[in-house]
Amino acid sequence: MRKVIYIFIFGFIGGILRGYFTLISxxxxxxxxxxxxxxxxxxxxxxxxxxxxxxxxxxxxxSGISMGLIGGFTTFSTFSFDSVNLLINHEIGLGIIYILVSLLGGLIFANLGNSLGNLIITRGESK
Known part of the structure; x- marks a missing residue:
């Protein structure tokens, strides 16, 4: 039950952060x-x-931090909806760029986050 509560609380925070960034954009x-x-x-x-x-x-x-906070902050459903709308509205070039930048950027930055985490851990162990 604690896991669900953490996911709910952190998800709420992540959603507020996403809403704020969307609003200021x-x-x-x-x-x-x-x-x-x-x-x-x-x-x-x-x-x-x-x-x-x-x-x-x-x-x-x-789980609360990863699924709740990050899951509430990121938005795969909006990405999917936007991608489909761009393609349906015959904005094929923009749709493909949007999809590629989102997917490749996500993969590249996930790799960077993982690498930075490993670097921090390695430096901490060597001290």
């Missing part, structure tokens, strides 16, 4: 969604890769 909706998802990919890889190794946290809290 103004007319740059697509760019905001790309940035949100890329930041989320980076943070998810960094947090899940490093937190458990440097701080003793419960599985419930880690």
């Amino acid at each position: 103004g007319n740059s909706h697509f760019i905001a969604i790309i940035i949100i998802n890329i930041i989320g990919s980076f943070l998810l890889a960094l947090i899940t890769g490093i937190l458990t190794k440097i701080i003793e946290l419960s599985e419930a809290l880690i």
Whole structure:
């Protein structure tokens, strides 16, 4: 039950953060969604890769942070909806760019987050 509560609380916070970033982006909706998802990919890889190794946290809290906070912050459904709408509205070029930048950017930044986490852990162990 604690896991569900953590996911709910952190999900609420993540949703508020996403709403805030979307609100301040103004007319740059697509760019905001790309940035949100890329930041989320980076943070998810960094947090899940490093937190458990440097701080003793419960599985419930880690789930709350990863599924709740990061899951609430990122938005695959909006990315999917936007992608389909761009393609349906015959904005094929923009749709393909949006999809590629989102997917490749997410993968690249997840790898960077993982690498940074490993670097931090390695440096901490060598001290």
